[in-house]
Amino acid sequence: xxxxxxxxxxxxxxxxxxxxxxxxxxxxxxxxxxxxxxxxxxxxxxxxxxxxxxxxxxxxxxxxxxxxxxxxxxxxxxxxxxxxxxxxxxxxxxxxxxxxxxxxxxxxxxxxxxxxxxxxxxxxxxxxxxxxxxxxxxxxxxxxxxxxxxxxxxxxxxxxxxxxxxxxxxxxxxxxxxxxxxxxxxxxxxxxxxxxxxxxxxxxxxxxxxxxxxxxxxxxxxxx
Numbered sequence: 001x002x003x004x005x006x007x008x009x010x011x012x013x014x015x016x017x018x019x020x021x022x023x024x025x026x027x028x029x030x031x032x033x034x035x036x037x038x039x040x041x042x043x044x045x046x047x048x049x050x051x052x053x054x055x056x057x058x059x060x061x062x063x064x065x066x067x068x069x070x071x072x073x074x075x076x077x078x079x080x081x082x083x084x085x086x087x088x089x090x091x092x093x094x095x096x097x098x099x100x101x102x103x104x105x106x107x108x109x110x111x112x113x114x115x116x117x118x119x120x121x122x123x124x125x126x127x128x129x130x131x132x133x134x135x136x137x138x139x140x141x142x143x144x145x146x147x148x149x150x151x152x153x154x155x156x157x158x159x160x161x162x163x164x165x166x167x168x169x170x171x172x173x174x175x176x177x178x179x180x181x182x183x184x185x186x187x188x189x190x191x192x193x194x195x196x197x198x199x200x201x202x203x204x205x206x207x208x209x210x211x212x213x214x215x216x217x218x219x220x221x222x223x224x
Contacts, residue, residue: 001046002026002177006036008054019105024152026179033057045073052079060093067094074115127162134162148200157193161220170217
């Protein structure tokens with residue numbers, strides 16, 4: 001999943017980005033409201049983490065502008081302000097949730113998963129097809145009840161395929177949601193990761209789940 005982090009405290013931004021990247025998220029960063037708003041309007045994100053106190057344009061204004069332009073990406077507001085009025089102001093601007101600083105990374109991660117799950121109208125945290133089960137919260141994958149060990153990026157590629165099961169997922173869609181803004185779109189890395197997933201997920205299984213549609217993309221389904 002791809003996240004935009006708009007936070008002017010560079011040390012905090014670096015720590016949060018590192019933690020989320022280790023969890024398998026692709027993270028783009030912006031350090032002021034103007035840059036953050038531009039990225040939010042021009043790129044496709046699964047979630048935006050938005051600080052209120054930002055240079056150039058404050059977070060409340062950014063949030064209002066995005067909602068006015070019908071950008072419905074879930075927004076998690078961050079702030080050092082903790083009064084009820086401050087929380088209400090953030091939610092009234094169009095934010096979906098509110099997290100006060102300082103915060104534990106575990107809580108941030110849990111809220112991110114909850115917001116993404118809610119935005120996709122998926123009441124269950126697990127993604128399944130046939131005997132393959134992926135749990136985004138526990139970061140666990142099993143097939144036929146047996147654990148499958150995946151790297152964070154392999155996990156992310158499989159997750160987007162499962163979130164669109166029985167649908168064609170293009171290389172561009174995978175790149176946009178698994179890698180960050182600076183990724184080289186001409187790289188063949190997506191094909192490499194698909195091959196690795198096939199070895200780990202489909203090898204020895206009676207039903208092959210990961211399919212390539214040459215010139216189109218990939219699909220997770222019970223049949224070709």
